[in-house]
Amino acid sequence: MFSIFKSDPTKKLRKEYDAKVEQGMQAQRKGDIKSYAMLSAEAEKIWSEIEVLEAKKSK
Numbered sequence: 001m002f003s004i005f006k007s008d009p010t011k012k013l014r015k016e017y018d019a020k021v022e023q024g025m026q027a028q029r030k031g032d033i034k035s036y037a038m039l040s041a042e043a044e045k046i047w048s049e050i051e052v053l054e055a056k057k058s059k
Contacts, residue, residue, distance in 0.1 A: 005042045010053050010057075013017035013046055013049055014050060017043055017047055017050065020039050020043035021039075021043050023039050024036050025050055
């Protein structure tokens with residue numbers, strides 16, 4: 001009944017994912033490859049969480 005008031009958890013995760021990708025890109029541009037690799041790994045982890053949530057949502 002009140003499902004319109006529930007927030008979408010994937011929306012928040014997508015914002016976090018976009019922020020990590022952006023931070024990683026900036027680190028790569030500065031030549032900080034170690035930080036780029038770390039941020040990319042975090043972004044991939046967030047993306048896998050998004051995929052799991054979307055898979056559950058579509059069932």
